Amino acid sequence: MTTRSVLxxxxxxxVAAAAQSLHSAAxxxxxxxxxxxxFSPSGEQIAVAGADHRLRLVKLPxxxxxHVFEAxxxxxxxxxxxxxxxxxxxxxxGAGAVILVDASTGxxxxxxxAGDREVETLLFSHDGRKLVVGMSDRPGQLWEVSGEPRLxxxxxxxxxxxxxxxxxxxxxxxxxxxEDTIVRIYDVSTGKEQxxxxxxxxxxxxxxxxxxxxxALVGGADYAILFVDPASGQxxxxxxxxxxxxxxxxxxxxxxxxxxxxxxATGLTKPMPILLLDLATGKSQVVSDGRSxxxxxxxxxxxxxxxxxxxxxxxxxxx
Amino acid sequence: MISKSLLSRRELLERxxxxxxxxxxxxxxxxxxxxxxxxxxxxxxPTPSCELxxxxxxxxxxxxxMRHPGDPGMPLSVSGVVYNVGGEALPDATVEVWQTxxxxxxxxxxxxxxxxxRSDVKGAYGFxxxxxxxxxxxxxxxxxxLVTAPGHKPLITQLYFGTDPVFAGDxxxxxxxxxxxxxxxxxxxxxxxxxxxxxxxxxxxxLVLEKA
Numbered sequence: 001m002t003t004r005s006v007l008x009x010x011x012x013x014x015v016a017a018a019a020q021s022l023h024s025a026a027x028x029x030x031x032x033x034x035x036x037x038x039f040s041p042s043g044e045q046i047a048v049a050g051a052d053h054r055l056r057l058v059k060l061p062x063x064x065x066x067h068v069f070e071a072x073x074x075x076x077x078x079x080x081x082x083x084x085x086x087x088x089x090x091x092x093x094g095a096g097a098v099i100l101v102d103a104s105t106g107x108x109x110x111x112x113x114a115g116d117r118e119v120e121t122l123l124f125s126h127d128g129r130k131l132v133v134g135m136s137d138r139p140g141q142l143w144e145v146s147g148e149p150r151l152x153x154x155x156x157x158x159x160x161x162x163x164x165x166x167x168x169x170x171x172x173x174x175x176x177x178x179e180d181t182i183v184r185i186y187d188v189s190t191g192k193e194q195x196x197x198x199x200x201x202x203x204x205x206x207x208x209x210x211x212x213x214x215x216a217l218v219g220g221a222d223y224a225i226l227f228v229d230p231a232s233g234q235x236x237x238x239x240x241x242x243x244x245x246x247x248x249x250x251x252x253x254x255x256x257x258x259x260x261x262x263x264x265a266t267g268l269t270k271p272m273p274i275l276l277l278d279l280a281t282g283k284s285q286v287v288s289d290g291r292s293x294x295x296x297x298x299x300x301x302x303x304x305x306x307x308x309x310x311x312x313x314x315x316x317x318x319x
Numbered sequence: 320m321i322s323k324s325l326l327s328r329r330e331l332l333e334r335x336x337x338x339x340x341x342x343x344x345x346x347x348x349x350x351x352x353x354x355x356x357x358x359x360x361x362x363x364x365p366t367p368s369c370e371l372x373x374x375x376x377x378x379x380x381x382x383x384x385m386r387h388p389g390d391p392g393m394p395l396s397v398s399g400v401v402y403n404v405g406g407e408a409l410p411d412a413t414v415e416v417w418q419t420x421x422x423x424x425x426x427x428x429x430x431x432x433x434x435x436x437r438s439d440v441k442g443a444y445g446f447x448x449x450x451x452x453x454x455x456x457x458x459x460x461x462x463x464x465l466v467t468a469p470g471h472k473p474l475i476t477q478l479y480f481g482t483d484p485v486f487a488g489d490x491x492x493x494x495x496x497x498x499x500x501x502x503x504x505x506x507x508x509x510x511x512x513x514x515x516x517x518x519x520x521x522x523x524x525x526l527v528l529e530k531a
Contacts, residue, residue, distance in 0.1 A: 137370050137475060159465060159473035160371045181377045201377045202427060221374055221427050245427070265374070266424050266454075 022288065022305060022316040028063040030056065034308040036294055042086030043300025045103060048313065055080075057089075057106060060315075067106030081122035081131075088128070092119025096135055100145065112149045114141055121162055125171045130188070132174065134162035140176050142188070153191030155184065166207040166216065173230050175216050177204035183218050185230050195233030199226055206249035208258065210279065217258060219246035221265065225258075225277070239282050244272045252276065253301040259287070261296060274305070276318075287318055361406030365529045367502035369477040372463055374425045379415060379433040384447040392421025392449030394519035396512075397478065400442040401466060401526045408442025409528065412468035416446060418461070423454030450480065450520055458497035459485050464526070471528040478524045479506040 032050035039046055045066065048056045053071035058064070079092035082103065091099045096115035101108050114133045121134030129146040140155040140162030155162060160179035167174055173194070174186045183197040183204065197218070204220035215236065219225035225246060227237035244262030252259055256279055262272035271290035278284070288296075292307040303318035386394060401412040417433040419425050426432060432451070438444045451460045460483050466474040479490075479500060486493040490506040500506065510521045 137368070159467070160375075160475060179371050179375065181375070203373055203375060205373075221376075223427065265427055 020285075020318060022318055024314060025304075025317040026061055026063065026315040028058065028313045028315070030058075030065075030311055030313055033311055034294055034306075034313050037306045037308075037313070038080055038082065038295055039297040039299040039304050039306075040082045040086035040103065041084050041297075041299055042082075043302070043304075044086055045082075046295075046306070046315075047080060047082070047089065057103060066104055069106060076118075079119045079122045081124055083124045083128040084126055085128055088124075090122045090124065090131055092122050092133065094118045096133075098122070098131070098133055098143075098149075110145065110149055114143070114151075121165060123165050123167070125167045125188070126169060127171055130167075130171070132162075132165045132167075134165065137161050137179070140165060140178075142174060142186075142191070153186070155186060156193075157182065157184075163203050163220070164205050164207040164218075166209055168209045168216075168230060169211060169213045172213075173209075173216075175207050175209070175218070175228075175230065177207050177218055177220070179203055183207075183216075183226075183228060183233070185216070185228075185233060195229075195231065197226065197228050197233045197235060199235045199238075200224070204246070206246040206260065208249040208251050210258075211251050211255040217249050219249060219260070221245045225249070225260070237282075239277065243275070247272075250298050252303060253298060256280065259296070259298065259303055260284075262290075276303075288316075363402055363404055363406050363525075363527045365404055366474055366476055366525070366527045367504055368475050369501050369505060370499060371465070371475050372477075374427060375415075375417060375463065375465065376427070376430065376433055379417065379430050379435040381436060382430075382434045383436065383445065385416075385432050385434055386447045386449055390421075390449055392452070394517075395448045395450045396445065396519055396521045397448065397462070397524055398443065398445035398521075399524040399526055401438040401444060401468065401528065402442060403468075403471065403528055403530065408438075409468045409471070410438055410440045410442055412438040412442070412444075412466060412471075412526075412528070414438060414444045414526070415465040416448075417463045418448065418451040419454060421449050421452045423452030423457075444526075457499075459483050459500065464524075466526050466528060468528055470531055472531050474526060474528050476526075477505060478522065480509050480520070480522065481506050482509040482520070 032052035034048050036049040046058050055069040055074045056065050057067040059066050076093045077091050081090045089101050089103045096113045098114050099108050100110040115135050117135035117138050123132040131143045131145045133141045138161040142152040144150045144152050155176045157178035158180040163179050164177040174188050176184045181200050185195045187194050200222050202221035204218045206219045209216050216228045216230050223242045225239040226235050245265045247261045247263045250259040258277045260275045264270040273286050273290050274288040275284040276287050294308045295306040305316040307314045401409045414436040436444050459479050462478040464476045481490045485496050494500050494503050494506050507522045512521045513519050
């Protein structure tokens with residue numbers, strides 16, 4: 001690992017408060033302004049894309065840069081996903097290229113072509129043995145990646161392809177929100193479509209199962225989040241009037257809330273709030289107004305946010 | 320000299336045979352050769368595909384006129400024919416169209432500037448709209464298409480306008496300024512029609528579907 005720049009990590013104070021709020025956990029100076037960030041589920045690393053077109057793997061909490069992907073190596077990267085244990089990173093590129101790299105060294109472990117289009121979606125199963133690959137306007141693919149990469153099955157849509165996907169906590173079901181706006185649920189072991197939901201009219205970008213696996217949540221450009229029974233595909237509840245197009249959904253560690261991010265369909269550049277939705281009541285609380293946020297996620301059983309200003313990256317913990 | 324265009328393919332082939340300019344293989348009759356030739360001449364390349372984009376909306380109404388009275392923006396008339404790659408018109412094809420308003424905003428809550436059309440007996444389709452606006456994260460003005468017909472692959476594509484300022488008057492040279500434009504062919508010439516008080520932009524966009 002090479003670190004050519006000075007790196008400083010400052011652990012900031014957080015003031016205990018009765019209500020949950022964001023607490024600054026770390027400030028990290030990087031050689032370049034950060035544009036996007038992804039948290040490793042283990043909470044031990046972040047992958048930070050820089051304005052200098054490099055991708056840095058940064059160890060937490062030390063802030064040490066473990067690996068730098070140079071611009072020429074990372075050029076064309078369109079999707080990135082950590083394995084649940086944080087040991088692997090899947091990178092997706094143009095022309096269906098998928099690369100599995102060792103998250104601590106950045107060295108490529110496996111590499112294959114899944115098709116002819118740019119990879120837009122990558123998602124590991126909870127056991128880390130399977131990987132969903134979604135390409136632009138192509139059906140989703142489920143790959144077995146524990147050994148030599150092997151295509152298990154391909155999802156289907158009336159046209160176009162996969163928009164977003166989620167595994168049930170036991171990896172029994174794969175939920176596929178497709179660009180034809182239909183939500184389909186597959187049996188992972190057989191690849192058979194088990195159920196479908198036709199209640200959304202526009203594309204969905206956020207999909208997640210609740211921690212108990214009893215419900216799947218789906219939302220996108222309809223400005224609504226549907227609660228879907230995975231066995232039947234039926235809508236059991238609808239949370240309408242969301243503040244924007246739902247960009248992502250993640251199950252909060254307490255099992256009672258869902259973290260929702262949004263984007264603005266009219267400008268695409270306007271900051272949008274990040275909300276914590278109560279599964280029982282549907283009520284929401286604002287985690288962040290979205291300004292300067294370049295990434296958020298669930299890591300080490302906590303909700304994390306990252307903001308960036310110039311070359312300083314700040315990590316925030318919700319507690 | 321005989322003008323080729325004044326003769327049918329069949330007539331031309333027959334004359335060539337008569338003068339010994341063409342010799343057919345033993346198993347090939349002149350009429351079959353002419354039919355094959357005509358078929359080849361009619362054959363069309365499939366319309367290049369272009370990505371669906373994030374704001375397709377299902378169950379759009381059938382509305383040939385998407386432009387309401389008083390709508391701001393340059394009026395737009397788009398027409399064309401849906402063909403198969405053999406050059407035959409496809410009647411009753413489904414042509415779904417969606418676009419932004421003149422300011423570059425998609426209607427997600429309703430169905431403004433969204434329609435679902437069917438090609439007529441001659442494969443023709445058409446609609447009235449406004450020239451779509453530009454919006455952030457997307458370089459060019461465009462209209463989305465999803466075209467389906469039984470026995471054919473769905474076509475997902477986009478129509479672009481040769482008059483878009485992004486092309487600086489030279490779409491052939493500059494169409495790659497929008498990385499999503501997959502082919503120069505998707506950038507269509509724009510004709511200004513009507514009297515000076517009621518000008519509108521007119522665009523032809525033929526659609527060619529591949530067999531499933």
